[in-house]
Amino acid sequence: MTSFSSPNVVVERPADDIVVVRASGEVDMITAPALESRVVTLVGEKPRLLVIDLTEVRFFSSAGLAVLALAHREADEGTQLRVVANDAAVLRPLELTGLTEDLSILPSLTAAIAG
Template sequence: MTSSSRDFPALELVVTLEWRGKAAVLRVAGEIDLLSAPEFEEAVDTVLAEGPEVVVVDLRAVTFFCSAGLQVLASAQRGLAERALRVVSDSAVTTGPLKTTGLDTWIGIHATVDEALRP
């Protein structure tokens, strides 16, 4: 019997930051899993250290979202004023876990970034 190995391309997490006045908009693409959650958490923590009034996390390009990602959002929510963390989601991949865990009662879910930025 012979064995062979094969390299599979790693799916990367891409996080970009855009400031709109005193609001930080984080656009996230890729998978948020146990391996990438620390990178996601670091990006969120870096933004929180800047002291934004509102943080919008755009998850529309996220293809996998596990409990580690939920924990990052829950932790961020605790560091902000009520309803200052807003999520943009248009798929069951990200909206489902937020609703199943009840985080959607603390974190507003919006269809677009512009909608999330409205007072």
């Protein structure tokens, strides 16, 4: 497994065709660019599965929502995008904006990888 990390973003590759991006802490206008940069780069690599794990996120702003919307738009048919979220800090903004209708939201990383 290879990994990359910045203050609040860690990238793991549990398999050749699976990429997991884990964000932690606050995803706001200050920290979202690091998440966006990694997600855009990884979507461009066209993995079979890209999982964005937000289970360690305490605050999720509109900047974070924009990153998820961008990932959804940019992922092609060969890449499955799944989001892991199980806390109201992330789920509530996703529900209010309707992104839960467009994104595959799962409660755990295990569930996201299993499909």
